Amino acid sequence: MSFTFGPETVRPAFDRPTPRISYGLRFPEACLHHCRDTFTSSRIYVICSKSIADKTDALTRLKDALGDRIAGVRIGISPHTPIAQVAETVVDARKHDVDCFVTLGAGSLTDAAKIVRLAIANGATTEDELLTLWGTTESNPARRKHIEKPTIPLIHIPTSLSGGEYQAIAGGTESKGHAKRTFNCEGVDPELVIQDPELCLTTPEWVWLSTGMRAVDHCVETMCSLQSNAVVDEWADRGLRKLVTGLLQSKADPTSLGARHLCQLGVVEAMCAVSSGVPLGASHAIGHQLGPLGVGHGQTSCILLPAVCKFNLRHKANVDQQANTKAILAQLQVVQDLVASSRGVPWDELDLGDILGEIILALGMPRTLQDVGLDQECIDTLARNSLEDIWIRTNAVPITEEAQVREILDMCIRK
Numbered sequence: 001m002s003f004t005f006g007p008e009t010v011r012p013a014f015d016r017p018t019p020r021i022s023y024g025l026r027f028p029e030a031c032l033h034h035c036r037d038t039f040t041s042s043r044i045y046v047i048c049s050k051s052i053a054d055k056t057d058a059l060t061r062l063k064d065a066l067g068d069r070i071a072g073v074r075i076g077i078s079p080h081t082p083i084a085q086v087a088e089t090v091v092d093a094r095k096h097d098v099d100c101f102v103t104l105g106a107g108s109l110t111d112a113a114k115i116v117r118l119a120i121a122n123g124a125t126t127e128d129e130l131l132t133l134w135g136t137t138e139s140n141p142a143r144r145k146h147i148e149k150p151t152i153p154l155i156h157i158p159t160s161l162s163g164g165e166y167q168a169i170a171g172g173t174e175s176k177g178h179a180k181r182t183f184n185c186e187g188v189d190p191e192l193v194i195q196d197p198e199l200c201l202t203t204p205e206w207v208w209l210s211t212g213m214r215a216v217d218h219c220v221e222t223m224c225s226l227q228s229n230a231v232v233d234e235w236a237d238r239g240l241r242k243l244v245t246g247l248l249q250s251k252a253d254p255t256s257l258g259a260r261h262l263c264q265l266g267v268v269e270a271m272c273a274v275s276s277g278v279p280l281g282a283s284h285a286i287g288h289q290l291g292p293l294g295v296g297h298g299q300t301s302c303i304l305l306p307a308v309c310k311f312n313l314r315h316k317a318n319v320d321q322q323a324n325t326k327a328i329l330a331q332l333q334v335v336q337d338l339v340a341s342s343r344g345v346p347w348d349e350l351d352l353g354d355i356l357g358e359i360i361l362a363l364g365m366p367r368t369l370q371d372v373g374l375d376q377e378c379i380d381t382l383a384r385n386s387l388e389d390i391w392i393r394t395n396a397v398p399i400t401e402e403a404q405v406r407e408i409l410d411m412c413i414r415k
Helices: 027-038 048-057 058-067 085-097 108-121 205-223 230-252 256-272 282-293 297-314 319-330 333-342 352-362 376-386 402-408
Strands: 009-012 021-025 044-048 072-076 100-104 154-157 169-171 179-182 190-195
Touching: 021 072, 021 256, 027 058, 027 100, 027 154, 027 190, 044 048, 044 085, 044 108, 048 058, 048 100, 048 205, 058 190, 072 085, 085 108, 085 169, 085 190, 085 205, 108 154, 108 169, 108 179, 205 230, 205 256, 205 282, 205 297, 205 319, 205 352, 230 256, 230 319, 230 333, 230 352, 282 297, 297 319, 297 352, 297 402, 319 333, 319 352, 333 352, 376 402
Parallel strands: 021 190, 044 072, 044 100, 100 154, 154 190
Antiparallel strands: 009 021, 169 179
8 A cells, every 4th residue: 555645534433423533644734724623722732752752853843733722731651541640631731721632642641631631521630539430330439420521622643553542441550559440431532533654654663563463463353252243353354454464564664654554544443343342352361461561562462362363273162263364364465475485384284373473473573471571470470360351251262260371371482
C-alpha cells in the first residue's frame, strides 16, 4: 500500500458513531481543523508523551498549529497510568476551563486522558474521589451510585499500535497496593483518532513492532476462540492481513509511510474484533501477568502467542480455527517468502504456532522468557498469578491448574 498526504478521509472506525478516524492530513493540520470546525474548541488541553516532547518536534508543531487555542499542556504520564498523576492532571485542567483534550503519543497517557474527562464530569479531583468511578458496584464497594458521562471532546494522535484510543475503557493504577483498576468511562468512546504515519516514523522500532504484534494477538485469539462468530472473524481476518503485511514491510523499510498506514488501518479492525465481546485466551491471560514483571504488552504476545497456539493444538481444542487462521497467513506473499527462506519445508508440516514464530523472529522481537530477563523465580510467580486472570478459563483449553500454565511457559523457555 502506498500513502501520500492529500484530502482528508474521516469515517467511523466501527459500526457506531464514535470513535471516528481521520487520515490524509498531517496531524497538526487535522487537529486544528477538528478543534476549530468540528468541536469549536478554544481551550484545548494537550497531554503529550515525555519522549515525544524531548526527542521530536511534534509538540512544537502541534503548538504552532493550535496557537492560542492551547490552554494547558501536561508532559508525561508514567507507565500503567498512576491515578495520582491523573488527579494532578484533573486539577490542572480544571484551572483552564478546558473544552477539548488532545493526546500526542501512546501508552499510559491515552488511558489518562479518558479518566481525566470522566473525573471532570463527576467533580472528582483527588485520588480517593477518582477511586469511586471505577468498576462495578459488585467489584468496587466504593463506587458511586450515579456517574455522569464525560462530555468534553477527546482527540487521540497515537504513535504506536496499542489501540487503546479506540475504546472507552481505561486502566489506572492505585498508589496504595498498586492495583490496576478498570474505568469503563460510562461507555463513552474518544471522539476522534488522527492517524499520521509520518509522525509514527519517530516511534522506536521495538515499540512499533511489538505493539503491532499485540494487535496480531487480538486477531489470532479472536479467530481461534471457540466462541467467535463469522462477523467478528471477518474483522479479525482483515486486521490480521493488514497487520502482518504492514509489520513485515515496516521492518524491511522503516521509512515506508504505506507500511505504517497499513498497520494503523489494521489496528482499527483488530480493535473491532477484540471489542466484540468474544472472550480471548491464554496468550492475553498470561500476558496480563507477565506485564507487571517488567515486560511490554506487545512483547508478551511475541513470547506467548505461538506457545499458546501449540498448546491448544496439542490438546486438539481448536484445530479447525487454527487451520483457518494459518490459511489466511498462507495467502500473504510476505509470509510465503519468509517461510520459504527460513524454513524450506512444506506448509503442511508447519502449524500456526510455527508460522507466527517465524514472523516474530523476522521482526526481531523476543521469543523466550529469558530474552526479557525473567529468572526462574519470576516464572514461578507468573505461573501462579496467571490462574487469577478471567481469560485463562476462556482459553480453547480451559486452564484451571498451574501445571497447564507451566506447560505453556515451558515452550517459552530457551532450551
